[in-house]
Amino acid sequence: MGYFEVQGLCKSFGGLKAVDNLTFSVEEKEIFAIIGPNGAGKSTLFNCINGLYKPERGSIKFRGKELIGMRSDQIANYGIARTFQNIELFSHMTTLDNIMLGRHKAMKSSVFSVMGLSFKKSKAAKEELVHRRKVEEIIDFLELESYRMQYVANLPYGKQKLVELGRALALEPDILLLDEPAAGLTQEEKDEMIFWIRDIRKLLGITVIFIEHNMQMVKKISDRILAINFGKKLTEGLPAEVLDHPEVIRAYLGEVVD
């Protein structure tokens, strides 16, 4: 049995089959890219994986457990974190609070535990200290120190993307789903993102599944690629094979007219 397996997945909106009988699997600690033209069903696939959409058919299994039918928060707590194509942050909170929210499930003590006011030696205070440390590690890792106490609504776009990535990392997931991590970034920020995704796998041992249109980035970091169009699988395999596959080239560039 594979680490993460999608089998015969179907999701349609009215007559449109956004995801059509899709099957693929991802190995542990793999960097797995999903490519395809706009409207190919990539984001829909992500939304099915983390429970925002309910697929009509098929199965999504992670470590042998069926994810379809679980609620989004249960899936997140089971170890799948994600970022969104259009950043979804808590924009009227600081960077620190945003990332701290990623620790929500890990904070075991009661929901009524009072933060900051608890007695120094209490269990809740100790626990909070551990989580703060973890959050600070993530802030260090993503070099967000100077933005800690700023409201994320005021941060530049590239930094907001990093905060969202940081919040996903704070969940300490096993699988990270990144929806277009490089979209809207400057060339320099794109290079940094490549570096971070590699580190996330290497240092934190997290499996990364990402959607991306930037083929250079896809080529550079992915172990394997899945190409889809109209919700169907075009091909799957190593970067060199997939990116040179005639079907993929046709999907991106259109038919060659003689």
Place this chain on the structure above:
Amino acid sequence: MIVQLLISSLVIGSIYALLALAMSITYKASEVPNFAQGEMAMVSTFITFVLLSTYNFPFYAAILGSIIFAFILGVLLEFVFLRRAKNPNPLSYIIITIGFQLMLYGLAAWKWGSEQQQINLPFSESKVIYQNDAFAVTELNLATIVIALIVLFIVYLLIQKTKLGLAMKACQQNVNAAKMNGISANFIMLVSFGISSVVGAIAGILIAPIITLDPSMMWDPLLKGFAAAVLGGMKSLWGVVLGGFLLGIIENFFGFYISIEFKSVVAFLIIVIVLYFRPSGIFDKHYVRKV
């Protein structure tokens, strides 16, 4: 006279502030003004009355009992009625809350009749704590203000300082992102309605000795509380509380100096003026989403 007016303004203002806060908590969680808020508070107040007069509970046990009842009532509204709505939009939610309001009103009128009852709190209206030439403070005045302030402070701690509060804010700002971080949005909604109902119930218990107990007792106070919430900005917790006190002051001074007949109308005049000039309330920070 001004000081005396100010005292009575603060008394009624603290009740408006609690009701406005109760409205605001659920409005922030669900974007729905809960029109059943007043009837939920009324039924909870009747529970206090029954526990006190029929079952002879000690006062604090009766209060605790009706707080638990109020919490369950709030949870019930969310879990049994609102959550069942299929493809809900704010309008259908509003209709559900109005339906719930009518149900509770009907039940209360059937069970307790529409004659006015007297609730006996251990704070007396006739016992004067402080008096001089210009003004007097009764025990009931002081107790109302102090209890309201304590409740406001507890809600403040709950929302600003606890993990639950942070999760509530997260759900309000971006519900999908909150789910992705493992926060159960359903649970947060449930708890929000519970807490809001408790805050409303305390307002009901505090206002009962002032206006006497009957099934329609909360109509006027709730509309005032709603006006206060709009005045302060439905989504700002500080704003609605200040709005409540401000409305109490405006209403009382208007009633004394200008016209007692139009005392109640002034609240709605204020809503219209505020909505015209500052649609998101006087105290709410107005965020413009960057596109």
